[in-house]
Amino acid sequence: MAHETKQILRRLKSAKDLSRFMADYYYELNEAAISGKRKIAWCTSVGPAELLRGLGYLIYFPETHAAMLGATRMATDLIPTANAMGYSPEICSYLTADIGAFVKGITPLSAAYKGITSVPKPDVLVYNTNQCRDVLDWFNWYGDKFNVPVVGIESYRSVGEITDFHIDSIASQIENLVAPLEELAGCKLDMDAFKQAVALSRECSDLWAQCLATASAKPAPLTFFDGTTLMGPAVVGRGTLKAVEMYRLLLDELEERVNAGEGALVGEEKYRLYWDGMPVWGRLGMHSKMFAELNANVIASTYCSSWIFSALDPSDPFKSMARAYTELFIVRNDAYKERYIQDKLDVFGCDGILYHNARTCPNNTNCLYGMPQRLFRKTGIPFVIMDGDLNDLRCLSDEQTKTNVEAFIEQLEEMK
Amino acid sequence: MSKTYSIEKAVYAGVDVGASHTKVALIDTAGHLRGHGVRKSGVNFSATAEMCLADALQMADCTADQVAHTVSTGYGRHNVTFASGTHTEIGCHAKGSYFYFPEAITVIDIGGQDNKIIKLDSNGRRISFKMNRKCAAGTGAFLEEMATRLDIPLSDMDGLARKSTETVNIGSYCTVFSATEVLEYIRHGKKVQDIIKGLFVSVIRRVLEMDSLTEKVVMTGGVVAHNPYLIDLSEEQIGRRVWTPPFPQLAGAIGAALYAKATQTSDNE
Numbered sequence: 021m022a023h024e025t026k027q028i029l030r031r032l033k034s035a036k037d038l039s040r041f042m043a044d045y046y047y048e049l050n051e052a053a054i055s056g057k058r059k060i061a062w063c064t065s066v067g068p069a070e071l072l073r074g075l076g077y078l079i080y081f082p083e084t085h086a087a088m089l090g091a092t093r094m095a096t097d098l099i100p101t102a103n104a105m106g107y108s109p110e111i112c113s114y115l116t117a118d119i120g121a122f123v124k125g126i127t128p129l130s131a132a133y134k135g136i137t138s139v140p141k142p143d144v145l146v147y148n149t150n151q152c153r154d155v156l157d158w159f160n161w162y163g164d165k166f167n168v169p170v171v172g173i174e175s176y177r178s179v180g181e182i183t184d185f186h187i188d189s190i191a192s193q194i195e196n197l198v199a200p201l202e203e204l205a206g207c208k209l210d211m212d213a214f215k216q217a218v219a220l221s222r223e224c225s226d227l228w229a230q231c232l233a234t235a236s237a238k239p240a241p242l243t244f245f246d247g248t249t250l251m252g253p254a255v256v257g258r259g260t261l262k263a264v265e266m267y268r269l270l271l272d273e274l275e276e277r278v279n280a281g282e283g284a285l286v287g288e289e290k291y292r293l294y295w296d297g298m299p300v301w302g303r304l305g306m307h308s309k310m311f312a313e314l315n316a317n318v319i320a321s322t323y324c325s326s327w328i329f330s331a332l333d334p335s336d337p338f339k340s341m342a343r344a345y346t347e348l349f350i351v352r353n354d355a356y357k358e359r360y361i362q363d364k365l366d367v368f369g370c371d372g373i374l375y376h377n378a379r380t381c382p383n384n385t386n387c388l389y390g391m392p393q394r395l396f397r398k399t400g401i402p403f404v405i406m407d408g409d410l411n412d413l414r415c416l417s418d419e420q421t422k423t424n425v426e427a428f429i430e431q432l433e434e435m436k
Numbered sequence: 437m438s439k440t441y442s443i444e445k446a447v448y449a450g451v452d453v454g455a456s457h458t459k460v461a462l463i464d465t466a467g468h469l470r471g472h473g474v475r476k477s478g479v480n481f482s483a484t485a486e487m488c489l490a491d492a493l494q495m496a497d498c499t500a501d502q503v504a505h506t507v508s509t510g511y512g513r514h515n516v517t518f519a520s521g522t523h524t525e526i527g528c529h530a531k532g533s534y535f536y537f538p539e540a541i542t543v544i545d546i547g548g549q550d551n552k553i554i555k556l557d558s559n560g561r562r563i564s565f566k567m568n569r570k571c572a573a574g575t576g577a578f579l580e581e582m583a584t585r586l587d588i589p590l591s592d593m594d595g596l597a598r599k600s601t602e603t604v605n606i607g608s609y610c611t612v613f614s615a616t617e618v619l620e621y622i623r624h625g626k627k628v629q630d631i632i633k634g635l636f637v638s639v640i641r642r643v644l645e646m647d648s649l650t651e652k653v654v655m656t657g658g659v660v661a662h663n664p665y666l667i668d669l670s671e672e673q674i675g676r677r678v679w680t681p682p683f684p685q686l687a688g689a690i691g692a693a694l695y696a697k698a699t700q701t702s703d704n705e
């Protein structure tokens with residue numbers, strides 16, 4: 021007998037527009053790679069994308085590709101290839117999955133987009149270490165493989181107060197990229213196009229921030245799990261009009277939901293949770309269902325907010341980029357991070373925090389140095405720690421996750 | 437839906453289907469433990485749960501009709517088809533422990549497959565909980581593995597450990613590395629009882645590393661039930677008294693039965 025599947029989550033119409041956006045993006049890259057008509061830069065997710073647009077590059081983001089490897093659950097089978105090459109299973113599983121896939125000649129793009137057979141070959145790789153050192157090793161490996169230059173920015177980490185020293189240093193590093201990137205592009209930096217990209221990036225960031233802010237409504241019109249895929253344009257489309265248009269549509273839809281008092285969960289939104297850390301890409305569907313069934317909505321996160329760059333200012337592109345890329349949560353010290361999360365708990369009215377302890381990404385994991393305990397003492401908001409990983413499913417137990425989450429919801433219920 | 441029977445005769449069942457053992461506890465309306473059953477969980481959780489329930493009913497001299505409500509818990513909680521509700525083992529161990537120690541407590545549960553540290557306030561509400569990572573160190577599975585290595589029955593461990601005159605140090609937090617440490621001690625001619633005591637101390641250390649201990653410490657779980665010497669050793673390690681409820685292995689099942697009883701109370705409201 022066929023089971024009736026109960027609808028527990030409301031799908032967003034904009035999810036379709038997002039799919040189209042991503043398809044267009046990858047086809048454009050694929051064509052450029054085949055025809056050689058446009059130069060392609062590989063860039064870290066928070067690398068200087070606006071500058072690359074000003075130089076006419078198309079931009080490909082290996083991290084997004086790695087997340088796709090995770091979401092399609094291909095990663096766990098590919099990571100061992102990189103492990104065997106000398107990359108430890110303890111380091112970034114984006115890196116190991118992506119390099120493993122490359123070595124094996126596999127890409128999820130082929131299944132998703134007919135006609136695409138490989139990732140687009142780079143003319144240059146541009147990094148920013150504001151997230152971690154792993155990106156540097158990752159990019160250097162490809163630089164070597166493709167025999168193309170690897171250039172980038174060495175960022176400061178654990179930044180407390182951002183000073184002129186930080187800004188000047190990062191801004192001059194970005195400026196120093198201009199000459200080598202011009203040479204590779206075979207053209208001069210178009211200042212107008214550059215400023216335009218900064219302006220569009222800022223607009224995109226503001227709209228994305230507004231989209232995320234709609235989740236302060238009760239019930240929240242979107243979930244963290246929606247956010248992890250909806251943030252695609254903010255990552256890969258920064259500095260383009262298309263990304264801005266995509267978020268205008270999304271914001272309209274989310275505001276409509278808020279006005280109609282319609283939440284992302286079909287059932288009652290009894291518990292509002294904050295997610296700290298990365299998603300488990302291979303478990304997005306399972307996790308969103310698990311929370312919805314418990315009448316819990318993960319409404320805000322550190323992760324999805326990582327693509328908000330409010331400092332961007334087209335009138336001062338280099339310095340404002342330097343500030344925007346140093347202001348990021350991941351780059352900051354613990355005191356800042358604590359204040360940040362505390363503020364979000366307050367703004368979004370969260371009942372609890374879930375920390376994802378991602379085995380291979382300590383950089384996006386904030387429960388390793390006692391922060392949950394400190395925040396609990398300050399706010400009294402309970403927390404739970406979930407052991408897992410972004411891409412490597414060998415690092416998690418679904419049963420343990422489920423028990424932890426269910427027990428946490430029971431705990432919140434007892435407190436109501 | 438509650439059944440029709442005279443309320444005085446009603447009993448409430450808690451079924452804890454753990455990774456290694458299934459436990460059933462039956463309590464009456466006054467909260468007294470009337471019967472229980474424990475069996476290896478095996479591969480057919482629902483059949484084992486039914487057999488355990490039958491054992492418990494027989495012990496309590498009750499019929500299945502008298503069971504007003506059943507709540508299941510543990511890894512196999514969703515396989516117990518005759519249960520009317522489920523709760524996590526975290527919640528059930530907490531409830532079962534608080535029933536015997538109604539004050540602010542820290543519950544340490546050492547299970548066959550995992551460990552938990554649960555903190556409760558004086559009202560029995562959970563403040564926090566922590567489960568071990570996906571690793572056997574500090575669990576019953578670890579002791580089982582080591583008993584196999586040492587070629588002794590699991591049931592002899594407690595008695596042997598008590599005879600130890602010198603504790604060997606098992607330092608690693610990895611079960612596989614611990615096994616090689618044990619092999620090393622065997623090669624050096626260390627006595628089995630000393631190695632076992634070393635293993636017991638290692639279990640306790642691994643558990644104590646999970647979280648800080650506050651308030652009164654209560655230990656539950658099958659491992660402690662079968663190896664009560666662990667309590668003495670824990671007290672030595674932490675320098676404080678460690679309490680156990682009667683039938684520590686049943687703490688989760690009793691907690692589940694108490695939830696079943698609470699369901700009944702809310703039905704009648």
Ligand code: SF4
Pocket residue numbers: 111112113114115151152153154155380381382383384410
């Ligand atoms: S921040 Fe984490 S996920 Fe991102 S590249 Fe670095 S290690 Fe990998």
